[in-house]
Amino acid sequence: MLVNARDLSVGYGAGPVCAPVTLTVAPGEAIAVIGANGTGKSTLLRTVVGLQEPLAGTVDLLGAPADPRTVEFRAAVASVLGDDAFFPALTVTEHLRLVAYGHGVDDADGVVDDLVEEFGLTDRADALPSALSSGQRRRVLLAAAFARPRSLLVLDEPEQRLDSGMRNRLTDRLVEEREDGGAVLVATHDPVVVAGAATAVVLLHEDGIRHLAPEAGAAAIEAL
Ligand SMILES: Nc1ncnc2c1ncn2[C@@H]1O[C@H](COP(=O)(O)OP(=O)(O)OP(=O)(O)O)[C@@H](O)[C@H]1O
Numbered sequence: 001m002l003v004n005a006r007d008l009s010v011g012y013g014a015g016p017v018c019a020p021v022t023l024t025v026a027p028g029e030a031i032a033v034i035g036a037n038g039t040g041k042s043t044l045l046r047t048v049v050g051l052q053e054p055l056a057g058t059v060d061l062l063g064a065p066a067d068p069r070t071v072e073f074r075a076a077v078a079s080v081l082g083d084d085a086f087f088p089a090l091t092v093t094e095h096l097r098l099v100a101y102g103h104g105v106d107d108a109d110g111v112v113d114d115l116v117e118e119f120g121l122t123d124r125a126d127a128l129p130s131a132l133s134s135g136q137r138r139r140v141l142l143a144a145a146f147a148r149p150r151s152l153l154v155l156d157e158p159e160q161r162l163d164s165g166m167r168n169r170l171t172d173r174l175v176e177e178r179e180d181g182g183a184v185l186v187a188t189h190d191p192v193v194v195a196g197a198a199t200a201v202v203l204l205h206e207d208g209i210r211h212l213a214p215e216a217g218a219a220a221i222e223a224l
Contacts, residue, residue: 035204
């Protein structure tokens, strides 16, 4: 089991932001976390990857509480959590190469070239982050998650600022990820991602958590 959350309560000083969550993520699964704005999706993901302490309950990542500073964590977990951090003097291609080389990827240059094309960045490959649109910066961050080996992919609203073509390609990528034995935990407002890629859905609501099948999850998003 890659993620094992039991009665996990997440939140801030003012208390929990949603009801306690029990969920697991295993290889081959893509678990979608859905819910209205402010129901705690980002807070839940940040807690799962060890960026916040649980208020109560437990969450293990690879069998132990997550510590993003460890080599084991960095080798296993690729995440895009909405933080937009770049080296100002490195181009798109250089960012992706830094990630791929840092993780010892075979044929790193070839992998990066393919990702630049797949993520629609060919025209901007030599651009600095300051010269990219917000959607292009998002594409670079997502491409970086795929430029390195990983057991678990954690994505917070990856559809944000992407056009519909890129959203569809991302959905296909997530399907590929789990079919290849990877695991995905994704917070999303996108019914296409849920219906197309998820294997199960966790709906956060102030009254309680519901576990749904992907089709029901996609319908629930439309009704939020
Ligand atoms: N650093 C923080 N300190 C205190 N409260 C916070 C903090 N970050 C978020 N919150 C609050 O916690 C609640 C859950 O926020 P969170 O960002 O997890 O929701 P979300 O489901 O991801 O929302 P959205 O769909 O809008 O992205 C919200 O009420 C939010 O205002």
